[in-house]
Amino acid sequence: MAPWHCGIDDCGTETDAVEELIHHQTTEHAKHECQVCGTIVPDGYFAIRHAVEEHTRAEYVRAYDADSEAVRRREELKEKIEAEADLESVVADLDAVN
Template identity: 60%
Template structure:
């Protein structure tokens, strides 16, 4: 399965989820979580941050997200979480 970077129409394609996440974290600008102010890499790691560190209600309230937008991001998290090796990503990002 190919993994495509969905940030700002980037479109870069990778053979594995880990490479796509590392690309997002190292190539694209970081963003500020509007709930808590933490600076996080854009893409998967930003979505993972907001959905693991904050409640769904906080996300909806802060970002004005629709239930469809929430479901889309939750589905994306489930899809990536099912295959991603977070230790491999952490190791790569420490380099």
Template identity: 60%
Template sequence: MSQWRCAIGDCNRMFDDGESLVLHQAREHERHQCQVCNTITYDGYIAIRHAFDEHTRAEYVRAYEADSKAVRERERVKEIVEKEVNLRAVFDTLEEE
């Protein structure tokens, strides 16, 4: 069984499944303010999803002073989470709270 690691700051907590990781990021970390549009989102995957679904890569690079390596890493994280995590269950849980 692969482990999922929270990479927000120096958290590094480990989880047995991606759903638990995304819920942890939403519940236990401070909210994230998008540097492009100032929207407040959950941190971690949800912030990455917002940035890449709502804004262009160029907007992201400018707002976060990111390089291509940082963009590729976040795109990779987004792709893995969306492939392996039951996001409907995660968002349903967050809506119930």
């Protein structure tokens, strides 16, 4: 399986398991403030999930000065992660850390 790459800033971290990447993004990077509603969420996957599930495409485009391609990339990445990740184990692992 191809490695997963952290896309936050110029981090460069790679992991073999998507669960490890989500853990890395949640624990090693600053939280993200949603530009639509102000909610504070972990950066990376959880920020993408928040934007896709909680806001319309139009809200995202306006708030982030994005285009439709940027929205599609995030929707596709969310789907790819959720198809592969055991999100329950990620949440359990993160709960154990806190």
